[in-house]
Amino acid sequence: MLRLAAASLAGTAIEFYDFFAYGTAAALVLGPLFFPTFSPLAGTLAAFGTFGVGFVARPLGSVLFGHLGDRRGRRPVLVASLLLTGASTVAVGCVPTYGTIGMAAPVLLLVLRFLQGLGVGGEWGGAVLLTAEHAPAGRRGLWSSFPQIGPAVGFLLANGVMLALSASLTDAQFAQWGWRVPFWAAGALALGGLWLRSSLAESPRFLEIDDPARMPFAEVVRHHWRLVLLTAGALAIGYAVFYAVTTWSLAYGTERLGVSRTVMLTCVMAAVVVKGSLTPVMALLGDRYGRKPLCLAGCTASALWMFPMVALLATGQPLLMFLGFTGALIAFITMFAVIAAYLPELYEPRVRCTGAAVGYNLGGVLGGALTPIVATALAEHGGRVPWAVGAYLTAIALLSLGCFALLPETRPVPVAVVEPVAG
Template sequence: MKKGRVLFASLSGSVIEWYDFYLYGTATGLVFSTLYFPSQDPGIGLLLAFATFGVGYAARPIGSIIFGHFGDKIGRKSALMFTLIGMGLSSFLIGLLPTYEQIGFLAPLMLVVLRLIQGISLGGEWGGAVLLATEYAPKGLRGLYGSVPQLGVPIGLVLGTMSLTIISYLTTEAQFLAWGWRVPFLFSVVLIGLALWIRSGVEETPAFKQHKESGELAKLPFAETFKNNWKSVLHAIGLKLGDGFFNVFLMSFVLSYSTVYLGYSNQVALTALTIGCATMVLTIPFVGYLSDFIGRKTIYIAGLLLMILLAVPYFSLMAKDALWLYLMQGIMLGIIWASIFATQGTLFSELFPAKVRYTGLSFGYQVAAAIVGFGPMIWTTMAESFGPSPWVFGSFMIAALLLSLVLSFFAPDTRKSSLYDDYPDGLGNFNSSAMHNKKIGE
């Protein structure tokens, strides 16, 4: 199996999954708060709309358990095919969904159900995409390979926001609200079909095939994960929480924050987000490659420290004018957070043995994601009470970042000691590694 095809399969599915997920996030503030949660108070409508946004995050741990089980029992590839189908169908149906004015309460109810399916699907996608890359990685390049599916986040977000931006330019405001916003959701079914075709030609990962042939598959991956690797699960949750809150702000809530509370136009806000994501595309593979030489832990700690130092200045400077907003998004999202994120897939996967790796990696990450997904609801309330205060918002972020920083000092340096078996060529020529005996998290 050619490594380039494996990486492309990992990346393509990840891009499309995140395209759908963040397309919803972009539409939340621009469309859903008006069409599905009408209220005389715009703040209440926005709060309710972001509650459904958070529901997608809350559902992700469920998806990590369901697809983690199948990924560890049946195979990484099979689980990833089903995550694509779930995400594609739910996004397509959102594009067909009647509004509150047309069917009343059923409209937001159905929107929440479809968002739940999105969240469940994505809860199984991320971990599987990471493993598709890292379990094929040659020795010494796992950090680089593990960073490739992470590119799906900025690329998917840019495609999602850009699609809505283009449609908004081509339509009047009335046309955009009437039907224009639906086009990107309906188009997702085409992208999903393409990703399914690409992934269908990829073989199962060497690590899973070796464990299946040796009869070492876990009977109940979720139970076994918490029996033998519960510390690693807690590590993953804690390490993700701090940067996770800032991540949700930088890649989603920033649109509402900068337009509703700072007075920028939608175009300015979307441009700032696009700049940050475009920078991430360059940062992620570079830092992923760098992590194979200086270690994931070193980069993680450095990134958290920089985010703590710049938290208050970020909120203060972005309010000055559009150029500062562009610059701070480029630095905080495109460089600093991107550096942390570049290492996460590989770092978290290295904490778990192959038999429960899909479950452990996915569940730890997605539990943290479920918690931080309700950040927009908290920040909407904060903004209504205190306005866009740099000290209020900055202090909130610093508190969360400090938790991850403390835990990161106790995390193992997985570049030197991991629970991966050693595949020198990344193609399944298995050699039992001495590192396999170092029981991280037990």
């Protein structure tokens, strides 16, 4: 289990490194380079629009790779999704800017971001299911949380490289070529991930399936559509909180508050370290007390913390911004640490790869794709403190809270062993 969990963690870290590198670049530099004829606000919105395309592609990737996972096994998904995401990320680092090839530049950026999203949409389902279906029932939450640590590691890798480049290069050097380095590094990381995953065994639960679904997505739509919609709505706040902190706040802090890139990246990265460290702790609580109570607690905490978070961000003070980001990400991981066990348990094994991944990634469209765009537009028309952004995030938290309330508990209940009476 340790070797399997480590390989899953490493793989998701690499895939999400690719995904987050784009998000950080969109917040810091892509607007002026690929949309120079736009105003600063419009350029940022356009860059976040290409960022959102990756989320739109993720449910499609779930359908495509989910079909492969439910028909051929979880293991092939891990290899194919990693290849697609790695290749498209390296290609992003090679795209000429608007000044060189004109409108072809943002079009190419859009296509490559779409391919990135397809790959990440397949990655989560394969990595989580391979771990969850190997894990013992009483510790499924803990072992399944390892792939959930991967996004934090990927974020730290991507932003660590960005931070080092931002601190060591001039603004002109960073805009000219520095921002491309994290994308080029994705090629080496993808090769390492493929090597780690080459020896993984197929899920025993998949091997037990006698009648794999012929058309998994059609079966999910026909028999599990309500569950997919509820899980998508439930997960929306997690995505909204995470990308409000890690993407929108970078643009808001640097453009509106005048805080340096280095300070903003440091504050966000420090909060992500706390979030990553707490992931197995929250997963253990999910094994002990149930998946649903942790999700309800995380949603409630999110609803209560969004206004304080934007107020702390608006101060522009590093320690206060870090406090605001940390509180938000603790609420986030209270939910998402148990999601890797919760979602697969909601679906029957024969359509689990498709159903769990589609629900997970549709939540990304609702929360992750829209939040940077909506938050940027709302903040532009407010005062120094973007209260409208806090209201928007609170509303999503309440929606997700209602969806979680309608989902069942799935934590396996230990079966008591009754000793036979002698005589």
